Amino acid sequence: MTILDGKALSNKIKEEVKSEVQDLQMKKGITxxxxxxxxxxxxxxxxxxxxxxxxxxxxxxxxxxxxMPETISQDKILEILAMMNKNPNIDGILVQLPLPKHVDTTAILEAIAPEKDVDGFHAYNTGRMTLGLESFVPATPYGVMQLLKEYDINPEGKNVCVVGASNIVGKPMSTLLLNANATVTTCHIYTKNLKEHTKNADIICVGVGKVNLITEDMVKEGAIVVDIGINRLENGKLVGDVDFENVSKKCSYISPVPGGVGPMTIAMLLVNTIKAAKLREERERKLND
Structure with missing residues (x-):
């Protein structure tokens, strides 16, 4: 069994980003x-x-x-986003979710300029990602794909079970794997007999926020398990959605919590921000040509 070490890979990516930032500052005068x-x-x-x-x-x-305070109006948030969209020094904008109940999350995410949508949640980027076109990809699924790549795990032709169908993780995860030519099954709260689907999977990606959702009997021998869930136990310990201790005995690869997908999410956010800055420089250059 091999641990998918997201912490080590994220540190490597962060160093690459740091080098790219220095390069942009020196050659283009852009931070x-x-x-x-x-x-x-x-x-x-x-x-x-x-x-x-x-x-x-x-x-x-x-x-x-x-x-901003919990009581802030939706209009005020939209006003601030409009200001940031126009700010030439801001390449990436992200709104930390979840938002308070009185705020329409879709309206807020749609108000971010697509070229600054480093979280990849705008419908423009979601649509392009679905079509396999150049876009900003949500950081967590993007991080999972990079983690698989680092360990030479090619999803092509493999049976993959994605457990969770959120707009932030599950749906984009399924899309990226489908674009990588995997055979993807997406499971969710209405799925009947989850075990039937996970037991057949070469790769399981799970991110729903439920402790020990995936147990040893739900995983076939030699499967690859990517745990995207984050849960805090009463004693303060962080755990994922997988019964790591027992499931790891059957896996060929497994990501731990913490130290697996979590660090990759932040690393890929930095990658998306650098990408946005480069695209900004490109647009400015074309305007000046």
């Missing part, structure tokens, strides 16, 4: 910029935003966090 919108005081969201800001700083990316 990539990322703006994060944080609404409310959810501790998990605040912790994620803090990690993203720290990673940006280490890579040399300019980062700003717009903290």
């Amino acid at each position: 990539p910029g990322l703006a994060v919108v944080l609404v409310g005081a959810d501790p998990a969201s605040a912790a994620y935003v803090n990690m993203k800001s720290k990673a940006c700083k280490q890579a040399g990316i300019y980062s700003i966090v717009h903290e």
Whole structure:
């Protein structure tokens, strides 16, 4: 059994990003910029935003966090996003989810300029990703694909079971795997007999937020298991959606929690921000030619 070490790979990617930032600054006079919108005081969201800001700083990316109260109006958020869309120093904009119930999440995500949508949640980028065209890909599924690539795991022709169908993880994960020529089964809360689907899979990707959802008897011998779930137990310990201790005995590869997909998410966000900065430079050059 081999551990899919997302921490090691993310550190490698972050160093590459840092080098690219320095290159952009020296050759083009551009410092990539990322703006994060944080609404409310959810501790998990605040912790994620803090990690993203720290990673940006280490890579040399300019980062700003717009903290807003839970009670802020949707119109006010839209106003701030419009301002950031026009700001030439901001290459990437991301809104930390979930948003308060009185805010229409779709309306907010659609208000981000597609060329600054480094989270890849705008319908424009989702559509292009589905068609296999150049786009911004959501960071978590993007990170999973990079992790598989790092360990020479080619999904082509393999039976893959994606457990979870959220717009943030499950659906884009299924799309990327389908684009990589895998045979994909997407399971969700209405799926009957989940075990029947996971037992047949060469690769299982699970991200629903349920402790020990995937148990040893649901996994075939030699399967590859990618645990995207994050759950905090009462004792404070972080675990995924997979019964790691027992499932790992049957796997050929498995990602741990923490240290698997989590670090990759932040690394790929940095990659998307660099990409946005390069596309900005390209657009400006064409205007000046």
